[in-house]
Amino acid sequence: MIQEKIARINQLKKDQNTLILAHYYVDEEIQKIADFVGDSYYLAQMATNAKETTLLMCGVNFMAESAKILNPKKTVLLPDLNADCPMAHMSSVDKIKNVRKKYSDVAVVCYVNSSIELKAHSDVCVTSANALKIVKALPQKRIYFIPDQNLAYFIAQQLPDKEFIFNDGFCHVHAAITTEIVAKEKEKRPKAEILVHPECSPNVVALADYVGSTSGIIKQAGNSPAKEFIVLTEIGVLFELRKRYPDKSFYTPTNLMTCPDMKKLNLDKVLQTLENKSPEIIINKALLEQAKQALDSMMDLAN
Numbered sequence: 001m002i003q004e005k006i007a008r009i010n011q012l013k014k015d016q017n018t019l020i021l022a023h024y025y026v027d028e029e030i031q032k033i034a035d036f037v038g039d040s041y042y043l044a045q046m047a048t049n050a051k052e053t054t055l056l057m058c059g060v061n062f063m064a065e066s067a068k069i070l071n072p073k074k075t076v077l078l079p080d081l082n083a084d085c086p087m088a089h090m091s092s093v094d095k096i097k098n099v100r101k102k103y104s105d106v107a108v109v110c111y112v113n114s115s116i117e118l119k120a121h122s123d124v125c126v127t128s129a130n131a132l133k134i135v136k137a138l139p140q141k142r143i144y145f146i147p148d149q150n151l152a153y154f155i156a157q158q159l160p161d162k163e164f165i166f167n168d169g170f171c172h173v174h175a176a177i178t179t180e181i182v183a184k185e186k187e188k189r190p191k192a193e194i195l196v197h198p199e200c201s202p203n204v205v206a207l208a209d210y211v212g213s214t215s216g217i218i219k220q221a222g223n224s225p226a227k228e229f230i231v232l233t234e235i236g237v238l239f240e241l242r243k244r245y246p247d248k249s250f251y252t253p254t255n256l257m258t259c260p261d262m263k264k265l266n267l268d269k270v271l272q273t274l275e276n277k278s279p280e281i282i283i284n285k286a287l288l289e290q291a292k293q294a295l296d297s298m299m300d301l302a303n
C-alpha cells in the first residue's frame with residue numbers, strides 16, 4: 001500500500017516536472033520521498049536553483065511562501081495551507097512602523113519564520129543558519145529583530161557593537177524547553193553533548209555545547225567525537241541524525257519537541273496535492289514584490 005503510494009508520487013512528480021522539498025521537521029515518511037531535505041535556508045536555495053517548474057514544499061506556510069517569493073514564475077504547492085508557524089505572526093506592521101518612526105537609522109531584520117506582510121516591511125530576511133553573518137554585515141548599528149526574541153538575543157550576544165531592539169515573539173516548541181528539563185536529560189546521560197537550536201530560551205542556550213540551525217546541529221553531530229547527544233530542537237531532525245550517524249545515539253526530551261504544524265503533513269496529503277495540483281501558494285503581485293526585496297537581500301548577503 002505504502003509502496004504503491006510512493007510509486008504514484010514518484011510518477012506524478014516526474015510527469016509534472018515537480019521538485020519535492022522537505023524540512024527536517026516533517027515526518028520521516030515525507031523526508032524519505034523528498035528530492036531535497038534541509039533547513040529553511042537550504043530549502044530557499046534549492047527552490048531557487050531548481051530547474052523544475054513546480055515546487056512542492058513539505059514544511060510550513062512561510063517556507064512555501066518564501067519559495068514563491070524568490071521564484072514568482074514557479075508554481076509552489078503546499079500540502080496543507082493550515083500548516084502555519086504561529087511565530088510567523090508574532091509581530092505586526094504597526095510595530096515596525098512605530099520603530100521606524102522613532103529611529104530613522106534602524107535596520108529591520110526579519111527572521112524567515114514570518115508572514116509575508118512582515119517581510120514586505122523589513123529590510124532583510126535571515127534564517128537561523130545565516131542570521132549572524134547577515135546582521136554583522138549590515139551597515140546599521142541599530143537592529144530591530146522580528147519576530148523571535150530568542151534568536152535575536154543569541155545573535156545580539158555575539159555582536160556587542162550593535163544595538164538590538166527586541167520583539168516578544170517565540171517558538172512554542174523550543175521555548176517549552178526549560179533548564180530543569182535539560183538538567184534531567186544530562187543527569188541521565190552525563191557524557192552526552194548538548195545541541196541546541198537558537199530558538200530555545202537564553203537560559204537553555206547557555207547550557208549548550210553547540211548552538212545552531214538544524215543543519216548546523218546535524219554537521220556538529222558528525223564533527224564531534226561524542227557518541228551521545230541531547231538534541232534540543234524538533235524531533236523530526238532525529239531521522240537525519242540517525243541515518244547519517246548510525247553509530248551515535250540521539251535523544252530529545254520526549255513529546256515536548258514536536259511541532260504540531262509540521263506534523264499536519266503526511267504522505268496522503270502529498271499525493272493528493274500532486275494529483276490536484278493544489279493547494280497552491282497564490283500571492284498578490286505588489287505584496288510579493290515588496291517582500292522579495294528582503295528575501296533577495298538575504299540571498300545576496302548570505303552568499
Ligand code: 13P
Pocket residue numbers: 038039040041113127128129171199212213214215
Ligand atoms: P531552521 O532555520 O533551522 O530550518 O529552523 C526552522 C524552524 O522552524 C525552527 O523552528
Ligand code: SF4
Pocket residue numbers: 060085086087113171172173174199234259260261262
Ligand atoms: Fe514555527 Fe516552532 Fe514549528 Fe519551527 S518548530 S515551524 S518555529 S512553531
